[in-house]
Amino acid sequence: MVGALGEVIIFDRGKGFSSVALFSFVFDSIILSLHITDIFTMAENTANQTDMNEWVYDFSQDSNNEESLVEELNNTKINNNKVTENIDTEKQENNYDVADSINTQNSWLNQFEPKNHNDNKDKTGFKKRRGGFNKSNNGNNSFENTANYDSTSNHFQSNGVEHIRVRGRGFLKKLARENESGRFEYNVQEGNTAPVYRGRGGRANHRGRGGRLRETSSDSCYENAEEGHNKKENDKPTGSKPVYIPPDIENKELISGIEVGLNFDKYKTIEVKVSGINPPECMSSFHDSGLCDILLKNLSECNFSTPTPIQNYSIPIIIAGRDLMASAQTGSGKTAAYILPILHNLLSEPTELVFDEYHCEPHVVIMAPTRELAIQIFECAWKFSNRTNIRNGVLYGGTSIAHQKSKILQKGVHILAATPGRLNDFVDKHIVSFASVKFFILDEADRMLDMGFKSNIELMINHPTMKSNEKRQTAMFSATFASEIQLLATSYLKSDYIFVSVGEIGGACKDVFQSVIKVTKFNKKEAVLSLLKDMENCQGTIVFVEQKRMADYVAAYLSEMNFPTTSIHGDREQEEREQALHDFKTNKMKVLVATAVAARGLDIKGVNNVVNFDLPKTIDEYVHRIGRTGRLGNAGKAISFFDPDSDSSLASELIRILRQADQEVPTWLKEYAQHTGSTQAFEDFNDIRENAAAPIKEMW
Numbered sequence: 269m270v271g272a273l274g275e276v277i278i279f280d281r282g283k284g285f286s287s288v289a290l291f292s293f294v295f296d297s298i299i300l301s302l303h304i305t306d307i308f309t310m311a312e313n314t315a316n317q318t319d320m321n322e323w324v325y326d327f328s329q330d331s332n333n334e335e336s337l338v339e340e341l342n343n344t345k346i347n348n349n350k351v352t353e354n355i356d357t358e359k360q361e362n363n364y365d366v367a368d369s370i371n372t373q374n375s376w377l378n379q380f381e382p383k384n385h386n387d388n389k390d391k392t393g394f395k396k397r398r399g400g401f402n403k404s405n406n407g408n409n410s411f412e413n414t415a416n417y418d419s420t421s422n423h424f425q426s427n428g429v430e431h432i433r434v435r436g437r438g439f440l441k442k443l444a445r446e447n448e449s450g451r452f453e454y455n456v457q458e459g460n461t462a463p464v465y466r467g468r469g470g471r472a473n474h475r476g477r478g479g480r481l482r483e484t485s486s487d488s489c490y491e492n493a494e495e496g497h498n499k500k501e502n503d504k505p506t507g508s509k510p511v512y513i514p515p516d517i518e519n520k521e522l523i524s525g526i527e528v529g530l531n532f533d534k535y536k537t538i539e540v541k542v543s544g545i546n547p548p549e550c551m552s553s554f555h556d557s558g559l560c561d562i563l564l565k566n567l568s569e570c571n572f573s574t575p576t577p578i579q580n581y582s583i584p585i586i587i588a589g590r591d592l593m594a595s596a597q598t599g600s601g602k603t604a605a606y607i608l609p610i611l612h613n614l615l616s617e618p619t620e621l622v623f624d625e626y627h628c629e630p631h632v633v634i635m636a637p638t639r640e641l642a643i644q645i646f647e648c649a650w651k652f653s654n655r656t657n658i659r660n661g662v663l664y665g666g667t668s669i670a671h672q673k674s675k676i677l678q679k680g681v682h683i684l685a686a687t688p689g690r691l692n693d694f695v696d697k698h699i700v701s702f703a704s705v706k707f708f709i710l711d712e713a714d715r716m717l718d719m720g721f722k723s724n725i726e727l728m729i730n731h732p733t734m735k736s737n738e739k740r741q742t743a744m745f746s747a748t749f750a751s752e753i754q755l756l757a758t759s760y761l762k763s764d765y766i767f768v769s770v771g772e773i774g775g776a777c778k779d780v781f782q783s784v785i786k787v788t789k790f791n792k793k794e795a796v797l798s799l800l801k802d803m804e805n806c807q808g809t810i811v812f813v814e815q816k817r818m819a820d821y822v823a824a825y826l827s828e829m830n831f832p833t834t835s836i837h838g839d840r841e842q843e844e845r846e847q848a849l850h851d852f853k854t855n856k857m858k859v860l861v862a863t864a865v866a867a868r869g870l871d872i873k874g875v876n877n878v879v880n881f882d883l884p885k886t887i888d889e890y891v892h893r894i895g896r897t898g899r900l901g902n903a904g905k906a907i908s909f910f911d912p913d914s915d916s917s918l919a920s921e922l923i924r925i926l927r928q929a930d931q932e933v934p935t936w937l938k939e940y941a942q943h944t945g946s947t948q949a950f951e952d953f954n955d956i957r958e959n960a961a962a963p964i965k966e967m968w
């Protein structure tokens with residue numbers, strides 16, 4: 269209930285902001301209208317007096333005269349000590365910077381600028397924007413999410429006011445550049461899971477007029493068929509399409525891959541199970557793989573000397589023309605397990621590449637749930653096709669469509685890595701046709717086939733230009749593969765597909781040392797801080813949170829505490845997301861705070877620690893998250909905060925994963941598991957085909 273939260277909502281709707289001085293105050297649908305000059309003072313007093321925890325500044329003025337509004341704002345005596353939130357975090361999907369157009373009179377705006385950063389970035393790695401409300405009482409922090417006015421210290425603190433919202437039209441609409449409602453909000457409530465959308469006329473995922481109480485889950489908006497894409501992109505008016513042009517691969521060092529770790533040899537002891545009719549023999553080295561010479565050369569240049577188990581099995585299976593469903597632990601080389609045999613096929617059985625100025629027909633389509641993963645797959649294909657005529661392309665949202673179109677139509681593409689939304693768009697526009705597809709690959713297949721993406725995948729599989737199962741080769745890979753998803757997946761595969769599992773399906777990588785700490789939602793912040801302080805070197809730490817806003821909040825907090833931190837989540841612009849990853853990869857930022865958008869597939873050198881600030885909703889997500897460390901035989905560490913209030917339903921599954929990975933199970937955790945399900949060990953084998961040949965058990 270909004271009213272129960274207690275809010276101050278301030279609207280100013282009088283033209284020119286000077287004539288209206290009506291002040292009213294109600295819970296839930298409270299409207300305060302008053303002279304803008306007094307807004308902050310009055311709100312502050314009211315908040316202070318009534319101990320309310322939300323402020324909403326609403327400049328619902330459809331101002332035709334922005335300049336006078338800006339002037340009005342300039343004249344407004346806003347005490348720097350009182351307004352503390354940087355609203356930028358709510359409008360990061362666009363590059364528009366209103367202050368550019370009113371630069372000459374930006375004193376109001378400038379007083380909210382981050383004060384002590386020389387370049388265009390603040391300490392969090394966020395791009396500095398004008399127009400954000402920004403704490404400036406000590407002049408050095410742009411993301412201090414404090415918001416409660418403390419009359420004794422004359423500034424805000426975080427223990428009371430939980431929301432600051434700014435709503436407006438005209439000038440503020442531009443400032444926020446949101447949807448037609450022209451409003452945006454920033455919720456700084458700690459541990460918040462239920463941002464309140466309200467107003468008049470709100471609808472699902474959109475803050476508008478007539479709002480309602482609505483929960484946004486982590487980064488789960490699939491309307492653009494990408495995990496963690498920016499919801500606000502859904503209703504961008506035509507004409508404000510993304511213009512970001514990503515750079516070409518420029519730093520080979522950054523895509524060079526993780527080095528083999530001390531535990532790499534332990535891969536030999538992992539049990540591999542294969543089922544399906546007449547599976548091809550596995551290989552035991554790259555040299556007996558039959559891969560063409562140029563690929564062997566590229567492999568050695570990339571320091572791939574010994575194949576991992578999933579590569580030993582998948583490479584011969586794909587070379588033999590068989591369909592494949594494969595599961596292997598995180599960080600064990602699944603990407604190369606399909607890229608290499610595909611490249612081998614393209615090179616040894618070349619066919620003409622069809623393309624013209626209007627369309628192209630890739631030979632290989634690889635789908636991934638996130639933009640960053642699509643980029644990573646593209647880079648992997650690119651590095652292994654060095655010195656060949658193979659052309660690689662990538663399609664993903666948040667970037668210029670014209671640019672991506674020109675890239676793939678220039679010379680055509682053999683291998684196209686893509687997120688479903690952008691690919692569908694290109695297929696709809698007849699820019700991409702599946703008429704020449706030989707291989708169709710689903711990376712993170714269980715994710716691609718669950719609720720969020722399934723309809724998009726089906727659109728492609730059933731597209732008139734797509735070849736039938738029998739005429740194309742299909743392969744699916746993931747570290748997790750629930751039985752129901754396997755069942756669904758079988759309809760996309762030939763009936764005699766091979767199933768390979770390396771280790772337990774859905775099991776965690778045993779090279780990750782896992783620990784669980786009991787917390788409450790109120791002490792997570794301190795807990796993460798003390799974890800970082802206790803680390804000898806916190807370089808390479810990913811902190812996972814459930815909410816996009818929480819990502820900014822935690823990133824801001826850690827930056828404040830002098831841990832260089834950046835964040836990645838679906839409300840950041842694509843350019844910012846790529847910049848954040850780049851800064852993290854190049855060690856400019858020690859800590860990356862991330863939502864689900866970074867949970868799967870991302871392969872980043874030097875990730876030593878994963879912290880689950882919030883535990884995810886599902887155990888599979890947990891397995892993927894902690895798999896960002898402990899890759900390729902390197903040791904890693906995962907620390908998870910367990911809040912009994914919100915995480916008890918995960919307890920039994922968590923215990924199961926801890927046991928499977930030979931980790932210690934805290935005694936207190938068992939209490940929470942008692943009523944929430946089985947902690948039994950993994951099933952022995954689960955190829956769901958009823959008629960599957962008896963599994964061939966082999967030790968690699």
Ligand SMILES: Nc1ncnc2c1ncn2[C@@H]1O[C@H](COP(=O)(O)OP(=O)(O)OP(=O)(O)O)[C@@H](O)[C@H]1O
Nearest residue numbers: 525526572574575576598599600601602603869871
């Ligand atoms: N045989 C190999 N020799 C050396 N390095 C390898 C080998 N195979 C893979 N790698 C490297 O191991 C890292 C992990 O590979 P990859 O990202 O394909 O793992 P994955 O199994 O797909 O992980 P996830 O489940 O997290 O997606 C990459 O840096 C890759 O370059």
